[in-house]
Amino acid sequence: MNVPLSALIWFPALGALILQLLGFVNKSKDIKSIAVLFTTVALGLNLAVLSKSNSGTYLFQAVESVSWIENLGIRYLVGYDGISFWLTVLTTLMTLIIVVATPETTKNLRGFFGLVLLLETAMLGSFCALDLVLFFSFFELTLIPMFFLVSLWGGPNRNKAAAKFVIYTFAGSIFMLVGIVALALQHQKVTGQLDFSIINIQASVASGKFWANAIQAQTFIFWALALGFMVKTPAFPFHSWIGDTYAESPTAGPILSSVMVKMGSYGFLRFCLPLFPEAVQSQAPVFMAIATIGILYGALVAIAQTDMRRMIAYSSLSHMGFVLLGIFSLSYKGMIGGSFQQFSHGITTGLLVLLVGYLVEKHGTADMNAFGGLKAKMPLFAGLFLLGMLGSVGLPTTNGFIGEFLALMGAYETGARGLFGLSPGFAIASGLGVVLGAVYLFVMFQKVFYGPVKVTEGPDWQDIPVGKALPAFVLVFFVFVGGLYPNLFFGQMEASTQATRLMAISEATKRPSWKDKPEEVTIRVALEDPMQGQYIRTGSERLISSSRLHGNVDEKREIR
């Protein structure tokens, strides 16, 4: 069955509407069942759309184009490719898990689920939008349900946290809007037509004509867009909204944040790398530095936290640092690692937040010092928490390891060869983040679960019932599937990631473009790797040989 992409995108919003209209359904249990039904169908639609995907191509699939504001060049243009493939799955999966995990005692459940479903539409839309204005619309649309979710169902300080979150993110997006308009105007200058579709803009960039007379402007416009994404990712130093938001959100909040932050890193992959090649190459050291600082700083601040949710927030900063590290290493392994880390971070953070949320639900606090010796009372819960922690700390066989390992390897590779002005110091320093990660997570685990039992008897301290733990089991499953069988995920990502990378680092006329004909696709991604054949700098000598032996291209492996 051929499910159109728009059906997937708009179905949750439709579900939200229907849920509001079903006024006669009053019992919380029923409302929750309906919401679960809608999110399950959304997940099913997602899988149906994706089942038709062709993993060998980097061209956009399931593209739909409807004219919207034609005389300004704005169209309703959606499609997905290898990069957004797993992000859409992450979105629908996590929304389903949130809906299942929300306790039925939440007040105004109908409104809550309505907002969650609306948020799901906005996120799916932003991952699939291929027109800049459409992307911006969906991007901003996510703020509205988030604001209401936090300010109506959040913790004691919720109003401030919600306002901070919305205003901060919005401020970053304003810069992004300026950049978008500048891009469209530049397109008009070059081709005579105002167009916001990235397919057309990138085709012009790929041919080298787009930025031919505007090299300086390129860096400015790049930074305009990058600022918006940096606030979302979050990247140091624009990260201070995460602490309050994670701490004051209802349980649904941070899980959603773990998906929403992917919009930031996705933005880099989808917009910054393909559209600003020279700027990306020259600014790569800056971003690597930002990533490294984020990794270490996030870990350090996490060590000092006593509220578990804040600790997870700063650990998010640290993990997303690895994503940026991988992406801006501009090496293939690094980018695959960074892209994979997006998905794995969503899963492991979601799992930890879910479990902490359970503690908050039962005991009203997430303060580490309020608990102690929980393992004796709640062994299943402790076991699940340990597994989530292992995923977060990056133990090999969990998905966290794969992402971090490949991202670090890629960063080290480019750094050791001195390409793009990078140095191996970034990878070396970021490796320390792996050690620090163990510190804050293990100390937290020890304070909460080990030690003498600090709690009294009572129904509240019983172990988590298996039914409630079901979402956690699902996430643990993904943690280990991702760690032991990552090829499942790589297969879909490879062509698009390599294409995006080549769009960013190849010379002007050799760049792939989304307007390439399908026959050209295989040749394009098997292009001679620009990084091939460079010795490591020893002293001041650097040999460059451009022989095309096997190296980074696997000639035996066919790309369908």
Place this chain on the structure above:
Amino acid sequence: MDNNAVWLIILLPILGFLIQGLAGPSLQRKIGKKALGVLAVLPIAASFVLGLMLTQGLASQEHAEAVIVSGGSWINIMGLNIPFEWVVDPLSMTMVLIITGVGALIHLYSTAYMAEEKDFSRFFAYLNLFVAAMLVLVLGNNLPLLFIGWEGVGLCSYLLIGFWYTDTANTKAANKAFIVNRVGDWSLMLGLFLIVVVISGANIPVEDNRYLSYDAMLPALTTALKANPAMATAIALLLFGGAAGKSAQFPLYVWLPDAMAGPTPVSALIHAATMVTSGVVLLNRMNIVFQLSPTASAVVCAVGAFTALFAAIIAFGQTDIKKVLAYSTVSQLGFMFIACGAGAYWAGMFHVTTHAFFKALLFLGAGAVIHAMSHEQDMRHYGKLAKYLPITFGTMMVGTLAIAGVPGLSGFYSKEAILGSAIANSHAGQLSAISGWVGLGVAALTAMYMGRLAMLTFFGKEERWRKLPVAEHHDHEEGHDDDHGHGHALTGDHKPKEVPVSMWLPLVVLAVLSAGAGLILNEGKRFEHWLYPSGLSQLGELKHEVPNLEIYSYIAAGLGLLAGVLVYIGGLPAKEGLDETKWARWRSAAANQFGFDALMTNLFAEGGRDVAIGTSSFLEDQVIDGAVEGSASGTRNFGGWLQQIQTGAVRLYAMLMLLGGVGFVGYFLFIVNRGGK
């Protein structure tokens, strides 16, 4: 025997883990602890049998050829292929036999040692998982698989050290172990990356892009490093950093003494026989890198020698029987690295083997003593136990003589091999010979502190444990709090009783092995031929004959033992008694690790926490968040300032409108139209 059995070798312990972990508590109720214990030992024993068969297959060949058994792909992206693949070669099979053999014996021992534990199945789940992870480490054919095992054993070590988790001290020790290990892992990962960069940078084709698989990587790496020797040193040092973390070399040894907080079988298996030897295994696998880098080899030698000496001296200041053995382990590991630094990698492995036997024996024996003494671990409260614990005494003496290097027992041959190679070879330059002579000195020290241990525990003039205060002998069914002496007394009729069969049988087996392993392996020559049939590729045949070294070793062992016996024959000397203020200064310093652990704790743990809190409260809350909040309040204040215009007074508004209107009209009349009409 089909080499595919290697899958079973790994999967059986995993199956054991799953059974114990998921069905353990319910099975414990249904079939009882004894049966559950058997169920825990079975997978390990089965893996041992399979391992024996595979080794048989290898040994029947003239020159043992490595066989790669491939599984599915793990990471396979453009430019990097890391499959699941196992290597069946002498090195891995040796380790498999040690791990499963000694492991099975320790599992058997644990069924009695942990018999009073409530969390019986959890212990065996972790122990089985550990064996599985260790097997992955040694059987993996590529470095990432080794890394899976590497971190896996680190995890199991963490879980087992903190097994009695209600005592915070145990869990803190577990955290320390994991985190210090992680520092080593950081170094190892960087080494891995550097290998990939060096090979791909030199444009050397690697079969199927398996940049990190031994069979494909090592030849390519050799070629690349011959052209670029500086990289060899870099890679070697990074790999050694990882090894130093796992194998507790200075300065990353600080976790091992604290790890004694775990149950004694754990100390025996993990922190003596298997996990801590992972570093030596790594160096053996990657020996080509060390062969190409004399500098790195010299560093390895030096660190090994220093660690051996340092730990040996500290052992004199310890009164806890397990701590003496822990530092002894650190010291013996130093020996293994001396061997690897000198180029005699096989000698390091030989010592791994013999050390596994006698150290496991010593730890299990110590466990028996502790068990019999109701958890008293302080040797100052032992004395004359030979009478009451005959089997334990006999086997532990064999172990002590073996570790002391008494001729004929296995320890002697492995130490000979190490010291001989170190002194006779110049691969690592002068440092190698110096390390060798230092090692000889440490051998004497080893004999002396082990003699001290034996004398204080089993001999002496009085049964010092009779002086312990009376305490209730309460029921242990609820599960233990910790393994530290909470001073159960054994006064009156409560005499220490010899341990049950399932505990002394492993002791006897290990004693036989400790005694005979050296001779069986033909004084090491057979072992060398087994591991490296064609010799070393770069360094060729190494010498390990040093004139008169044997005699020096006899003297060292003899003197050491004699000294130990003479000093402690009368029991506990007054200067080492319970009143620690009477101790000699050097002994108190040694007891405190010469302040090193305290320094590290202050610098990194406390200092790190201060940095973290400082970063959080200053940089984060005041600077960065302050900027954000500051801009918000700044905007608010500006709005407040502007608010002053809105007085609500209509007349003011009227006045402002007038002035504005006049200004506006005047602007247009006079300034805009200034040029003309």
Place this chain on the structure above:
Amino acid sequence: MSGVPLAAYLALGLFMFMTGVVGVVIRRSPIVIFMCIELMLNAVNLTFLAFARYQFSPMVAGNSFREGQSAMAGQMMVIFVMAVAAAEVAVGLGIIMAIFRLRENIDIDEMNLLKG
């Protein structure tokens, strides 16, 4: 045309306007303010009529049709202004009545509910 010079009319208009302006700004009673507003509007009317009568615009000089038109225009404006003034007074007095009923006090300075 003999008689009163244009400037006289303009001066009178200016004087009336200024009186009105000062009255609006200074006085506190809204009724007096309305009277001053009326004064300002009348001043404006006077100025319009003066220009209509004296046809001072150089653009229409010499063109009798246009001259007639400009005179008409001026007088039409006056009619408009008077109509608007009447409407404004009606509404304004109504508001004052409502405020008085509510507060018993129509001092302008007390009406600062719009203070922000």
